[in-house]
Amino acid sequence: MTSVLALYSNHGALMKMSSNQQSTLKLRRLSVDEFVLPKIHTKKIKRVNSERKPFSVNPFPKLGTGHGVYVFENQYFRYEGEWVKGKKHGFGKLLLKDGTYYEGQFNQGEITGTGFKFFSATKCKYKGQFVKGEMHGRGIMEFPDSSEYEGNFVHNRKNGYGIMRTPLTQYDGGYQSNMRHGEGRMVYAPMRFDKTSNGDRYEGYWVADKRHGPGVLHCADGSIFDGNFDNDEFHGHGLYRHISGVIYDGMWLKGFPAKMASKLHIVVENTPMIIRQGTPFTITVQCLNDENEVVGDDGREIQITAGFKYYQPSKGSALFDMIEDVEDKPIDTPFGYQVVHYPLTNQEQEQDGPSEEDDKEEEQELSQSQTQLDLKEDEDENQNSKEDETKEGEDGEKLLENERQDEEKEEGVDNSGGGGEEVEENPNNTSIEKESIPLPPPVPNCRSEEGICVWNDVYLAPAPPMYRPFVAMEEAENDKKSTSRGKPAVNKVDKMRRQKEKALEEKYAKTGEYVLMVHDVTNPPFLGRTLDPAFLLLKLKRPEAKKRAKKEGKKWDTSQHIKRSMVATEELDD
Incomplete structure (x- = not known):
């Protein structure tokens, strides 16, 4: 047993003892059982546990294991759930002061496992896997606009394969750092009035939320692009079916073909192009770019039409009153005047019209017949008797009378009814009703092949009834005639020519200058662009003179002619 000094409780008595008495004081040994510590009077302090709440059903568990509630000293976090050895472990709920909370599994004090988290700032909801407080693994994120992502997360970011559904799109494919990356498929909602969605569908590769690399784009209108993308644009080689x-x-460059057609061009050797009545002609059109290179796109729809110079009708005429009801409006041309549409067709026409050489021959025959008639009358007057002369004179008068009547009918004079009253001419020719002739079908549109369109066997059709430019031209001619002094003499050749021209105009187009127009009518326009039109002057003429083989007659034999003359002289002498 350890020896200790005995302590006296009365410390004052000890101090009063003399030194001799203190030295003679003998210490005795005390046992441990006899040793008593002095009582220390201290104020009892009540222990306050911060995790203990007056309203808690089950306060912080003893020894840190079980179910309990703990409020952190900063008053920002509050945990209620299972504890193991003083650490959050098992199922619990962690509530933040801003309203964000997590409810799910805990492991060794960390949010790890499967759980549900609500984000008060964004109103998003996540249900899935967590690792050390981060969204990591498979999960579903719901957004306040009813969008939803279902897929893989890595460190709170969409990463790996996932499906993103929004009110306007649905994407399923690869992600990297919250952005579409790798192979994926995007389907856009049908076309909306605000153009926020267009109904397209894309299958291919993505880089940083952009279409990048090989892919196929199916447009809502039916167009398909199969090729390479770069930064959401067609770039590189690609096939586009519009x-x-x-x-x-x-090849494509930043969303457009490397060679983009911009205009149309009519292939012709000389301008104006000379064409003939009743003779077909061929038109070739090319699609060119700004460098005048042929662009080899296929399927572009090209239309060709014709036009005739537009004449403004004079006020007060029947044509001027009718002009407002006509839908066909004048078209501007690069030749300094406007034109109106003229029928163009590829329907085969009759090619039996007279040529320029035929007209000359007919005029020569007519003049020769008139000369021969005069010579015959002179011979009859000198050689025949008076009775024959009278008879021939009567026949000649009848012939002249018939010709005169024909002339008067053409000029509007009717002598058959007596009185010889002149019929009023119709200068505008607007009241003459002609039998309606159906217009021939127009030339069909052509689809380009390697940037070229060709039309074969094209004709200018006969003018429709009351064709405005022709009526206006006739009005102008009649006005000139009415203002001129006297009536010009008209011979038979001119009358015959007029009759033949009228007959030809019923079968063929009128000779003169026309304009051929070529337009790009592709609908809808390819990539939103329409090619610039092309114009060409056409000069319509009468058919070319036919080369006729000369008939070989008998050669003149002077000796034979002398012999015949001598024989005839001898016979007269006899």
């Missing part, structure tokens, strides 16, 4: 029928297979 809904209008245009097909382009080649």
Whole structure:
């Protein structure tokens, strides 16, 4: 047993003892059982546990294991759930002061496992896997605009394969750092009035939320692009089948073909182009770019039409009153005047019209017949008797009378009814009703092949009844005649020519200058662009003179002619 000094409780008595008495004081040994510590009077302090709440059903568990509630000293976090050895472990709920909370599994004090988290700032909801407080693994994120992502997360970011559904799109494919990356498929909602969605569908590769690399784009209108993308644009080699029928297979630069057609061009050797009545002609059109290179796109729809110079009708005429009801409006041309449409067809026409050489021959025959008639009358007057002369004179008068009547009918004079009253001419020719002739079908549109369109066997059709430019021209001619002094003499050749021209105009187009027009009518326009039109002057003339083989007659034999003359002289002498 350890020896200790005995302590006296009365410390004052000890101090009063003399030194001799203190030295003679003998210490005795005390046992441990006899040793008593002095009582220390301290104020009892009540322990306050911060995790203990007056309203808690089950306060912080003893020894840190079980179910309990703990409020952190900063008053920002509050945990209620299972504890193991003083650490959050098992199922619990962690509530933040801003309203965000997590409810799910805990492991060794960390949010790890499967759980549900609500984000008060964004109103998003996540249900899935967590690792050390981060969304990591498979999960579903719901957004306040009813969008939803279902897929893989890595460190709170969409990463790996996932499906993102929004009110306007649905994407399923690869992600990297919250952005579409890798192979994926995007489907856009049908077309909306605000153009926020267009109904397209894309299948291909993505880089940083952009279409990048090989892919196929199916447009809502039916167009398909199969090729390479760069930064959401067509770039590189690609095949584009447009809904209008245009097909382009080649290189692309920033959303447009490397060679983009911009205008139309009519291939012709000389201008104006000379064509003949009743003779077909061929038109070739090319699609060119700004460098005048042929662009080899296929399926572009090209239309050709014709026009005739537009004449403004004079006020007060029947044509001027009718002009407002006509839908056909004048078209501007690069030749300094406007034109109106003229029928163009590829329907075969009769080619039996007279040529210029035929007209000359007919005029020569007519003049020769008139000369021969005069010579015959002179011979009859000198050689025949008076009775024959009288008879021939009567026949000649009848012939002249018939010709005169024909002339008067043409000029509007009727002598058959007596009185010889002149019929009023119709200068505008507007009241003459002609039998309606159906217009021939127009030339069909052509689809380009490698940037070229060709039309064969094209004709200018006969003018429709009351064709405005022709009526205006006739009005102008009649006005000139009415203002001129006297009535010009008209011979038979001119009358015959007029009759033949009228007959030809019923079968063929009128000779003169026309304009051929070529337009790009691709609908809808390819990539929103329409090619610039092309114009060409046409000069319509009468058919070319036919080369006729000369008939070989008998050669003149002077000796034979002398012999015949001598024989005839001898016979007269006898």
